[in-house]
Amino acid sequence: MTRTKPRPLTLRDVSQACGVSEMTVSRVLRNSGDVSDNTRKRVLEAAKTLGYVPNQIAGSLASQQVNLVAVIIPSLSNMVFPEVLSGINAALEDTPLQPVVGVTDYLPEKEERVLYEMLSWRPSGVIIAGLEHSDTSRAMLRSAGIPVVEIMDVDGTPVDAMVGISHRRAGMDMAKAILKEGYRNIGFMGTKMPLDHRARKRFEGLTEGLAKAGVEIQERAFYSGGSALAKGREMTQAMLERNPDLDFLYYSNDMIGAGGLLWLLEQGIDVPGQIGLAGFNGVELLQGLPKQLATMDACRAEIGAAAARIILERKDNPAGAEKQHITLEPKFSPGETLRRYRR
Amino acid sequence: MTRTKPRPLTLRDVSQACGVSEMTVSRVLRNSGDVSDNTRKRVLEAAKTLGYVPNQIAGSLASQQVNLVAVIIPSLSNMVFPEVLSGINAALEDTPLQPVVGVTDYLPEKEERVLYEMLSWRPSGVIIAGLEHSDTSRAMLRSAGIPVVEIMDVDGTPVDAMVGISHRRAGMDMAKAILKEGYRNIGFMGTKMPLDHRARKRFEGLTEGLAKAGVEIQERAFYSGGSALAKGREMTQAMLERNPDLDFLYYSNDMIGAGGLLWLLEQGIDVPGQIGLAGFNGVELLQGLPKQLATMDACRAEIGAAAARIILERKDNPAGAEKQHITLEPKFSPGETLRRYRR
């Protein structure tokens, strides 16, 4: 038995099945223009019984409109970015736009490749994490002629629009909160930072904030890969062995912070009396820890939603709409790991 | 100043810029066919200085080939599915294929919509989570004329190919392990299951495995939404208050298991002496818990990679390649929450 590759159905097939011109079928399927209820019904029925699925490739080429939004993020294994995605998804839910995700693994060259591939689909907009991009990437973004929203960070100059929080500011605010409670011997733990500009900025903000009060970070340690929770444990133990005088530990993300917290509690160390702790991100996870970790919410879903909205607005009104720069305020939660916190 | 919408560059622009026919430019850009080194160089340079980005929409329409793989998953907020995605991403890394993700929120109607939208891009294949789909969805999958891989589960009949583990079997194996260590009063906690067929199958497997030894689950509780870690705590506490005789708790995922574990340890309850625990999934997170939770690894990345490989193979050899059904073996880790575990 010879099986020919089953050519997918085309408009023409539907057209023939219901005796209506392709053009009219097309109009029905897109709800565009006026069509009599009668023909509409016939077309719809034919399409359904045949199981016709329109060909967006052809449609997009003809209409010069692609209802895709390129979303470019560094990673999927972090929970932070999936949450941003959810925000984007939610905002795009009842619109014709559809997100398409590319992952860069924090590598600028890969970002270039991914961006190039994405742009070759001629999307209606780009949402891309971070403000740091190679010259090539920036050139592509600029000359793409579509709205570009850089997200998650506002410490820098965007190509076009931008939505995020100031990580530098977040670091400084944390410094203030720490100092206010009388902590002075501060240790820092985080990811290897050349990879992660936002973590770096938080660190710089913290350093600067402390410096203003003449305080210096006493210990620091960086990791990459592995289970963040386990790393938090190990690094905390190692750091305290190296320097038992520390009275505060700032973690660049909640996961390692949680690991540290669990270890300290096991050791019977008084948190926040003897040692204070804080993380960053406000991950939902924290709600189940023995003690609520102090943290700062990075507004991930809101950022995604706001970015998506900008793309939508520009689509409706391509000319107007000045470059939008939206700075969100990370919400601080004192939790229970910061000595007698007051607003 | 009047700004005309900057028409993106076309092959023709490059062709004119370097005095070579469009066809040849196209060949250079796709590394297809023979082109003299000389012209190749000229073309490449022109393309680069102009900043030309090919138009895949047009290319795909002309070649009737779309290098996209539709990936349809229920959720992004679970870490399980991002891991599957990573596996797919990795396997597709150095191939022309690119994954495009759609999220269904565990809703069959949304699955239909997402599938329809995906298919309208005429992808080269579909990777879709689960074996349970509406008739409409199944019909679409069958008649799409492209390889379809249903993943994560093998307890059922796939439309085409399938890669996953047997969740029923996983539940039964867990039952065996539990019984072997002498636990008899067993409680179960998990997500509301109409939503999650795989969790349901694990539960059924567990029930069945216990039944064979004349043991019945004594308590069960289901949740939906919220922080899984916090839910694990609350539910564990509530369940033990309801029935203090329980000596084993099986959690349908590691996150709530971790919550339960933390709560039990805080209460000073002897784990696994007084109460044994097990979760499901083998999330990396577990490595940092005070005690390693017994669990079963669901092979998420491997499943993604294997599914992607099936699509790739079919692409090279569309005719041959029988429907592939791959059953992976979930790896059991006894951890430290199951009484004196032996192989």
Added chain:
DNA sequence: CTGAAAGCGCTAACAG
């Protein structure tokens, strides 16, 4: 309200 013609930007299939 409906249809016919032209063409979106690229590539398959031939010819040189």
Added chain:
DNA sequence: CTGTTAGCGCTTTCAG
């Protein structure tokens, strides 16, 4: 090795 000619399946545009 390079160029020419026809479309891919749809939508835009313009006529009825």
